[in-house]
Amino acid sequence: MTNRAARVESWLDERADEMARLLERLVAVDSENPPGRALGRCARVLHEAMDGLGLSPEIIGVPDPSGRLDEPCVVRGTAGGGDPLVYFHGHFDVVPAQSRDQFTPLRRDGRIVGRGTADMKGGIVAMLYGAAAARELGLLGTGRIVVHLVCDEETGSVAGAGHLRDAGLVDPAALAMITAEPSGGAVWNAARGALSLRVEVRGREAHVGQADRGVNAFLRMLHVARPLERHAAEMAGRHTAFPMNAEDARGSMIVVGGLSGSGASFNVVPGSAFFTVDGRYNPEEDLGAELGRLTRLVEDAAREIDAEVSVRVTQSQPPAATPRDHPAAVALGRVVGEVHGAPARFETCPGILETRWYAQLGIPAFGHGPGLLEVSHGPGEYVDEAAVRRCAAVHALYAADMLP
The missing domain is CATH 3.40.630.10 (Zn peptidases)
Structure with missing residues (x-):
């Protein structure tokens, strides 16, 4: 000293x-x-x-x-x-x-x-x-x-x-x-930077006894979320060039479904559902480009099953x-x-x-x-x-x- x-x-x-x-x-x-x-x-x-x-x-x-x-x-x-x-x-x-x-x-x-x-x-x-x-x-x-x-x-x-x-x-x-x-x-x-989204998926409510008349937003939500989880695994493999603590993962971290919910009651086909996406992104990542990728994944998956969705940004910190x-x-x-x-x-x-x-x-x-x-x-x-x-x-x- x-x-x-x-x-x-x-x-x-x-x-x-x-x-x-x-x-x-x-x-x-x-x-x-x-x-x-x-x-x-x-x-x-x-x-x-x-x-x-x-x-x-x-x-x-x-x-x-x-x-x-x-x-x-x-x-x-x-x-x-x-x-x-x-x-x-x-x-x-x-x-x-x-x-x-x-x-x-x-x-x-x-x-x-x-x-x-x-x-x-x-x-x-x-x-x-x-x-x-x-x-x-x-x-x-x-x-x-x-x-x-x-x-x-x-x-x-x-x-x-x-x-x-x-x-x-x-x-x-x-x-x-x-x-x-x-x-x-x-x-x-x-x-790291932060990007958080709330994804809303819409369906149509119906009584359980007439479930065939409804559109299950929960099941549609599962379909929309799956490609995001694959994307999260891909981002985890993109390592930063900046030094990290040896015990911390070097890739960007994304959590899909930290919060989620659907429906009005156990005996009603859910007419709406939502889930969150929350990411912590390495300094090399462009949050604007990442938002575009996430949005496209959601919209493409929704298009496959003719689902109506919306994506809202709840946090964006570079x-x-x-x-x-x-x-x-x-x-x-x-x-x-x-x-x-x-x-x-x-x-x-x-x-x-x-x-x-x-x-x-x-x-x-x-x-x-x-x-x-x-x-x-x-x-x-x-x-x-x-x-x-x-x-x-x-x-x-x-x-x-x-x-x-």
């Missing part, structure tokens, strides 16, 4: 209990999304913490196209001054808990257990203290860190990150963006990637190695990341966080306190290296 890394880690170690207490406060706010509750309350906890760290916070109310979020907002803060900037980005909504006990944080054996510890309230604490350390220790030169914390990552980011982009609150001239999502200490320099040899990626790899004492692991996130909102503007964007993806969203979700502090050190030193 270099002297500057030791200096940053010493600053963070002195505040270990303070960091843990903030994480416990955040976990205790049940900001579940869906339905999107307690978002304003969580934002106010963050505002108070950021104010105490000298990060000049503000809470920005945002429109909610869904109409269901509780006080939708973005919390924005700044460390340092000047035009050159690096973004720290995160989200404070969490997936629904398996038990209400998960909102009573438990601190033991160097870990904090509770909903959102890994994804990604532990990462938020790392980013805030990383930004504060960089400012306090004079590492920012003539540049600044801008912190963005959004409220709806778990349901597509349209209100939070989408508002930041649409309102011109993301500067395309930024030198880099980093989010402390649960990468387990790896650097996620790429992430993949994002920054090459490993990009100067911003090289700098991050160097800093991770400096803090961890081992070469950085570059991997592709198997899901989607909010790096996409920044990458679309030409900003090199990365994920690097303390949590583990395999425990995120689960009943035993936790984060290691030491990993949170290491992540904070990486964020502080990365800003120092990127800002002139």
Whole structure:
């Protein structure tokens, strides 16, 4: 470890209990999304913490196209001054808990257990203290860190990150963006895109005693879905050239029929049926072309049996990637190695990341966080306190290296 890394880690170690207490406060706010509750309350906890760290916070109310979020907002803060900037980005909504006990944080054996510890309230604490350390220790030169914390990552980011982009609150001239999502200490320099569809199939209802007069939409749905499952197997065999965790599949992943349903009653020929298609696509894939392929498969299968169908897009989020040899990626790899004492692991996130909102503007964007993806969203979700502090050190030193 270099002297500057030791200096940053010493600053963070002195505040270990303070960091843990903030994480416990955040976990205790049940900001579940869906339905999107307690978002304003969580934002106010963050505002108070950021104010105490000298990060000049503000809470920005945002429109909610869904109409269901509780006080939708973005919390924005700044460390340092000047035009050159690096973004720290995160989200404070969490997936629904398996038990209400998960909102009573438990601190033991160097870990904090509770909903959102890994994804990604532990990462938020790392980013805030990383930004504060960089400012306090004079590492920012003539540049600044801008912190963005959004409220709806778990349901597509349209209100939070989408508002930041649409309102011109993301500067395309930024030198880099980093989010402390649960990468387990790896650097996620790429992430998959998402495409989700709802396919509706129509038939004609009839009483079971006159079933011959009906048209069974359920059976038609089965016929329409079969070629999509064959397509899913084909896509799973198209491997990405970007690095992946050894335990993650290298092909694009598609689930056919994650949700499905039909009919009005057990004794009525179903007059309508539906199923979903949900895919996570490698960075090399073109989502527009993929939508065209999926639509053609549905329509061709429907034509074979003279079925009436419709296809509705329910989610379309592009993949994002920054090459490993990009100067911003090289700098991050160097800093991770400096803090961890081992070469950085570059991997592709198997899901989607909010790096996409920044990458679309030409900003090199990365994920690097303390949590583990395999425990995120689960009943035993936790984060290691030491990993949170290491992540904070990486964020502080990365800003120092990127800002002139």
